[in-house]
Amino acid sequence: MKVDLKKTLDGYRARPGEFRVLDVPPQQYLMVDGHGDPNSAPEYAEAVAALYPVAYTLKFASKRDLGRDYVVPPLEALWWAASMAAFTSARDKSQWDWTVMLLVPDWISAEMVDGALATVAEKKRPPGLDRVRLETLHEGRCVQTLHIGSYDDEASVLAELHDEFLPGAGLRMTGRHHEIYLSDPRKVEASRLRTILRQPVE
Template identity: 70%
Template structure:
């Protein structure tokens, strides 16, 4: 049977208007790092041009050698900026940094991933960004996530509510990088119907211990 991780894992469950806290186990991803506007930066297109062939090579080897088939999971990405205001409010995409991700199933060993990358490297034309593809372990732990329906550029108010209301009211603070999971293919789905999981790792706010008074000699 072909396993569809999008349907199997709790990671991919979210509803619009609902902010859900969950604890995620460590995951492994095929990953490529970059910087700049994903709509215009050649670096972003090159990253996807290497990431997908790698993921399909992993799928093919796993099916042939492990007798386990899976649907290539949806594209994901980590996003950040030196000034997060440029991400959450100003949406200055030229200042964004990113890591694009495709999940590797738990049953696939690291050694098989390495051989899959070697297989892609022997193909012609060779993906320009293949050498940038790496296997990334991500341990996000406690997270809060919700589902945004609509254009990517309309995420700002949802992110503001998540960061300014939901997380502080739960006694938490953001940690790690903003994480998005793209459940829709923007080439085939109207922008008004795009479904994107917005995820933020969080940690408890540690209470500040009271400072004991110190006697000062006079």
């Protein structure tokens, strides 16, 4: 049977208008780091274009060699900046740092990732491939919600989370802002995009 992590992992559960506290276990991702406006910085598009061939090569290797097939999970990203205002009031995307990521199942080994990287490099080396790495992310206690709408409309939700919900719940931010893109912006109009917004806290 094909495993769909979106349906089995608690971290993919979120509702609009609800801030939910959850504990996220350590999970491993294919990652690429970068800086700048994701809409105009070439390295962002290159990072995404490097992740997917590696992810699908891993998926096919898992099915062929381990007999374990799975759905490649949705794109995710960590975002941060020197000033939080760059995300809320100012929305200055040129100041953003980011890590784009694709979750891989826990049975995928580092050796399998090395093999996938080598295979992709032999077939067609996409720009950014040398920046792809496997890393375990342990976020622990988090708060998340589901945002429906354009990415630029997230600011009010984030302001509510940062300025109202977290102080009211006796929590403070610890890790990096995390987004999970449940919709493909190439196929879904901006007003209907579904994005999980997650913030590690303590």
